[in-house]
Amino acid sequence: MSKSILVTGGARSGKSAFAEGLVEAMGPQAVYVATAEAQDAEMAARIEAHRARRGDGWTTREAPLDLVGALDATDGAPRLVDCLTLWLSNLIFAERDWEVEGRALVEAVPRQSAPVVFVTNEVGSGIVPENALARAYRDAAGQLNQMIAAAVDDVYLTVSGIPVRVKPNDNAI
Known part of the structure; x- marks a missing residue:
């Protein structure tokens, strides 16, 4: 099984459940690196639903901003980072340079000795957002996902609960 995996897809496409299964297959002592913060009742309910689905076999590490630090601190166990797009929005609202943070994350990936699975949202497949902040976020998410x-x-794309492997592409030009 691969050392590092990105799982992307639209909202409610089955990304997290698929990624959880990948990490559970990688060995015991799985670590869930959570980037979400429960800032309202709806998000608190979503976080609780994710926790309930995972069960007690997971250790949770909260990392709304310091994702690289969390990965380095938990290396040794398979990790699930859920999700990069929430991490990106946290960085933007904290007025941190997401490109610098993204490059640091890219540099951290190959130095991990234990597997890591990243979940992200594919946000660029819809209409062009109406406001400048939403367009900037969409563009940043697309760039971060590419990095x-x-x-x-x-890389896997989940569509209606079905994962489709899109990398490596054995037919690359």
Whole structure:
């Protein structure tokens, strides 16, 4: 099984459940690196639903901003990072340079000795957002996803709960 994997797809496409299964197959002592923060009741309910689905076999490490630090601190166990697009929005709202942070994450991927699976949202497949902040976020998410996709061993796209492997592409030109 690959050392580093990116799982992408639309909202409610089955990304997280698929990624959880990948990490569970990688060995015991799985670590869930959570980038979400429960800032309202809806997000708190989503976080709780994810926790309930995973069960007690997981250790949770919260990393709304310091994702590289969390990966380095938990190396040794298979990790699931859920999700990069929430991490990106946290960085943007904290007025941190997401490109610098993204490059640091890209540099951290190959130095991990234990497997890591990243979950992200594919946000650029819809309409062009109406406002400048939403367009900037969409563009940043697309760029970050490309950076991480280039750094990992495998990429999966989930569509209606079905994972489709899109990297490595054995038919590359």
